Amino acid sequence: MPKLYDYRLFISHAWKYGANYDRLINLLDNASYFSYFNYSAPSEKPLFPPGTPKTNSQIRELISAKIRPSQITIVISGMYVAYSDWMQYELDESVRMNKPILGIYPWGQERAPYAVTSVANEMVRWNTSSIISAIRRLA
Incomplete structure (x- = not known):
């Protein structure tokens, strides 16, 4: 089988809410026929x-x-995105660099902060298929 393409991802998140980050990483790690390189800075590997x-x-x-x-x-x-200056900087910098932005709605919620929805190229729910498909479309 040929080697899978490695998508290069930057995952913006708040360390204070690390469970959501861990949930996303677990989802990506266990996705079938999907490979990626993570450029984000998790709490165990800070900048x-x-x-x-x-x-x-x-x-x-x-x-x-x-x-x-x-x-x-x-x-x-x-909703913590609305109160994080660093997450806002990451969004602004991604827009400045013309990086597509994929927003993931909070687990079990219908709404997301305007700071994300206003710049996201696409918004998806916590669903492996939706997230992987969006990454493939946007990256």
């Missing part, structure tokens, strides 16, 4: 070691460096 002081400018540069090689930005769009 910089804990306790290392960074300026906002340096943090922005590190985030941009993660988004740049990705093909698509995926946003786990819980």
Whole structure:
């Protein structure tokens, strides 16, 4: 069997709500005939070691460096997005870099923050088939 294409994903998320990120990673890892490289910064692999002081400018540069090689930005769009300056920066930077944005509605909810729906190329529910199909269409 030929090697699967590796989609290059940047997953915007809030560490404080890591269960949703873990749920998405589990979904992607277990999807049939799907391979990807994750450019996001999960809590166990932060952009910089804990306790290392960074300026906002340096943090922005590190985030941009993660988004740049990705093909698509995926946003786990819980209501916390509306209150996260860094997630807003990730959305703005993805738009600036012309990266397609895939928004995922919060688990079991009908609504998502305007900050996501206003820039998302597509919004999907927590469903493996919907998420994988959207990644393939947009990336």
